[in-house]
């Protein structure tokens with residue numbers, strides 16, 4: 001039962017769930033919803049948009065892995081994390097096949113700033129146009145690592161980590177929201193209750209400027225009724241709010257990991273990232289064993305992923321105990 005899983009099964013479920021979702025979405029990234037309605041993704045495919053073999057994950061997972069490895073080796077060292085992002089862009093560090101084939105504009109510009117010596121917390125863009133989902137897609141390890149801290153601490157760390165590539169309050173708040181939700185799920189609270197609890201925390205933690213000016217943008221989430229929206233009202237675009245809304249909507253409406261992730265991909269547009277974020281949430285709730293085994297067998301660098309995730313989970317468990 002999803003209610004009684006161990007924390008380690010939830011953490012591994014989230015990590016594998018994010019990478020497997022990303023890889024499943026890569027071949028159809030940028031396809032329209034009409035295309036997905038005509039030809040829905042129902043399992044592992046390859047090639048397509050970037051002509052990559054099945055099991056190829058994208059920048060989402062590479063930057064998430066930078067975060068996993070940094071948080072395994074250091075408690076929280078933003079300079080170390082920033083240097084790993086630079087190595088990703090310049091040396092194809094933590095890529096599936098030694099090549100960078102997909103990186104968002106805001107992320108690329110921020111990594112260039114990190115490379116030129118800008119301080120990590122100043123590197124991310126801060127204009128309202130810099131609110132793609134590029135920090136949301138890589139924030140999951142922060143949630144897993146610091147879920148046992150107070151909610152205030154957890155969101156403060158999420159904000160700092162967001163700022164390496166995404167410094168606008170909206171992106172920071174999106175990361176804070178996702179981390180609070182993951183922390184609730186990790187403690188075994190079912191999605192509906194975890195969602196309600198997260199909304200309560202967000203309302204109390206983000207009362208003051210600059211956050212309160214952003215709350216209207218989160219209104220559909222904060223209504224407590226996001227799952228009642230018709231599918232046409234939920235977007236698969238690369239906007240941070242779209243991705244956060246879609247992932248929470250699908251978590252609340254799905255009875256399995258597989259159903260949530262396929263529905264995320266079949267929203268169209270930014271399929272890899274919507275599936276990565278949705279897969280992280282659904283993986284935390286349904287656990288590692290709920291991920292279809294053939295989604296995992298073909299993943300690039302699978303044995304290394306296994307070693308990185310195990311080491312990360314042991315560090316988290318040691319520090320939580």
Ligand SMILES: [Mg+2]
Pocket residue numbers: 058059060102272273
């Ligand atoms: Mg991607």
